[in-house]
Amino acid sequence: MGTDRVGGVRRPVRAVVYAACGVVLLAGCASMPDRGDLRDVESTPRQDSQLQVFAMPPREDAPPAEIVQGFLEALTSDDPQYATARQYLTRGASGDWRPERSTTVLAGGPDIQVDRVTERDSTDNYAFTLTGSKVARVDDQQSYTPMGGHYSQPVHLTQDKKSGQWRIDVLPQGVVMGQSDFQRNYMSVNKYYFASNTWADVAPAATAVADPVFVRRRVDAMTQVVRSLLSGPTKWLGPAVSSSFPAGTALRRGVTSLVPDDQNRLTVPLNEKASGVGREECRQMATQLLFTLQNLTPTVDAVTLQGADGGTLCSFESGRAETVATRGSVKRPDYLYFVDDKQRLVRISDTGTASGAEPVPGALGEGVQKLQSAAVSWDERTAAGVGSDGRSLFVSSLVAGGALDAPALQSQGRAEDDRLTAPSWDARGDLWVADRDPARSRLWVLEQGGGEPLEVKVPGLKGRVDAVRVAADGVRIALVVKADNNSKSLLIGRIERDEKAGERPVVSVLGLRSAAPELENVTAMSWAGDSRLVVAGREQGGVQTMRYVQVDGSTPEGPPPAALTGVQSIAAAEDDRLPLVASSSEDGIVRLPSGAQWQKVTKDGMAPVYPG
Structure with a gap:
């Protein structure tokens, strides 16, 4: 040096x-x-x-x-x-x-x-x-x-x-x-807490939510991360999540460093605040630790939690953590979906080619109702599609022979670009969409994809929502917001629900913050991990670019996606082994396998999506 x-x-x-x-x-x-x-x-x-x-x-x-x-x-x-x-x-x-x-x-x-x-x-x-x-x-x-x-x-x-x-x-x-x-x-590390604002009657397991923090890279990062996890979620995420660690839980006095043993097991000695936890609560604590530590390093396969007296509270292996909580998608997607040249919803296997595309089972694959965009639920059993004129939202099960129900939602916007955005599902089965009608632009959520739509309150929003992507956890939502000067910015909000007995919940998006401050005109975006998104847009000065961003507005490590011109939409999977897919005005639908260049899927298609 x-x-x-x-x-x-x-x-x-x-x-x-x-x-x-x-x-x-x-x-x-x-x-x-x-x-x-x-x-x-x-x-x-x-x-x-x-x-x-x-x-x-x-x-x-x-x-x-x-x-x-x-x-x-x-x-x-x-x-x-x-x-x-x-x-x-x-x-x-x-x-x-x-x-x-x-x-x-x-x-x-x-x-x-x-x-x-x-x-x-x-x-x-x-x-x-x-x-x-x-x-x-x-x-x-x-x-x-x-x-x-x-x-x-x-x-x-x-x-x-x-x-x-x-x-x-x-x-x-x-x-x-x-x-x-x-x-x-x-370095940025995700610590994990549990969603506390989803509807409990539809939750098969706890949902883990990523909370990114920055720790010093070479100053015992593992101990830093554990201390940060025990201290609780950040102020921004805190209102929407909970921790299984009892309030005041910290490392036992005198513990200055945590190091896995030769069996890749990390022992975490805790203070007296954790001494009275039950078995199930301890399993949840261990799951939070495992999700967090595996985001930091792959060398931790199990954790043992100790009480203040040195006794073992519980031991837990990483393979069992998914039985306690889900993180991101419940499973690897079976298909990639897109709207074909007949404006039907079709699907191909995640490694297949357009020649193998088949219409989805059910009404949205039959072509009776022409579509401009669609979204498929995480379990790949239900789809939602916006009609070709952007006015109507349809929801249909992916079952052969299913009839097309009346629109679940309609927009009164005069121009096509002033009507409904592409829809988006969270892993709990709730469907999100925005109406861009200048007379009354609104964000909507349909509980379990049906019923009377709930208008979502977005206090402090300056402009109208031009695109919506909700995270799988149902806690965070990405919005492209169009300002009065026609610039489009990417904002991340926190979803909160206020439920009162006998009444429908009040759903709000709070704490809006910029996730791509260097881009002055965002044209497309998609979630690409627990706390990462992929974004296409124009930098200040007019340069078109595509990049990864973190939900906190920082730039993740690693190279950005290869350049692609004319990006209209992007689809990324929670599983980073699957290729990034985009719709380009010049090349149609293309995908980007790891370590390769963009490859054409089909010229005759648009609006590609993975489940979500």
Whole structure:
């Protein structure tokens, strides 16, 4: 790792430990000027995951500028408690500083500006201002939120009268770093809780809901994730989920690290709050842990939960977790569905070709009612289709000989584009669709796909819903919202139900937040995992793109899908072994197998969907 140059100023070089081979590379700090402006602290290039980066302590008689620069470098190291970073602070400042409070991510790293007034007026104190362009913030619950705007925070230094050493005595709370340093230091992990707002009488098992958080990648990530799971869901998801861990449950006092044994079993010692749990509750606790840990690493096959006295509360293997709760789709889809050139709903096997397409059993496959879009329930027993004029929503069982019932819902929109969106099912069997009628645009849900539609309240919505995709868990929903200026953004909302005895529930979508802030015109989207979506749209500046995004607005690791022009719709399965499928204005229906390029399925078809 070489020495970076920032505006002609040499930066302190961190020590890099090669964990795989045990070699330690140390580089000394070069002298830095203590006057003049210092420019952008560039984020360092991403490092190999086997590397651990440790900060260098302050050099004897280092000038103020070098102290600030060294402190910022120390924030990007793999020091678990930021012990080296604290060496750049006065004793009082170190006691007051709370690095765990937040992490602020800046586009290119913090820019250091000298406060000239303080510089002239005193010889024993010095002030700087850290500035930059905000990208995101990770809060004290490790929850990620995209941000924009200008960052500006003061940093003040004082010179110790006895030692003559400069140290920071005023600094912002939390941690600040550049975007590439954040990507090197942090990783996104899904922790899992149980849906608490679905209709209980139709729930065969608990539904696990992903709650993504960011943890430090090489600072005992497993223990961090377990602590985060025990502390409860993030504020955004909390109102819609519950945890099986009793309130106040934490790791037993004195437990500092969790490591699986040679049988891939992780033992988790808990405090006294968990001591009275029953067998079924303990199984649910173990399921939450297994779902969470397997999202972090495949090396945990079983967990053992211990009480405060060291006794075993329960042991549970990963293969049994699906008997306690479902996660995503209940099963791998049997078919890929699309609307063919006769405007019928047809299906092919997930690995088949268009030549093998067959009309679905039932009325929607007979062609009596022509369709423009459709959705198939997760159990692949029921389908919903929007008529070719976009005015009517039909629901029909996928059984041969079934009659087509009257429309379940109709729109009064004058233009075709001002009528019904494509529908979407959640795994509980509820059907969602939006009416784009400018006179009264609304979001609807049909309980179990039928009955009187329920209008869904969406407080704070600015614009109209132009596309709907509900997550399999029935807790989160993705909406493409069209604003008055015709831009289309992707928002994620939290579904909440207020049920009162003898009355129909009040269903609301709350907590709307952006999932693709860099796209100014989203044209298509689909869920592509427990907390991931695939999105097609136009970037600010007019570049068409397709990418994966997380529900919290962050960008997941890994390459984006291969470019595709003229994307009209996208279909992704919860099972990531199945290919991504899209409808293109130029190529018809195409699919993207893993490690391959887009392949044509059929030119004569549209609106492909997997169940959901």
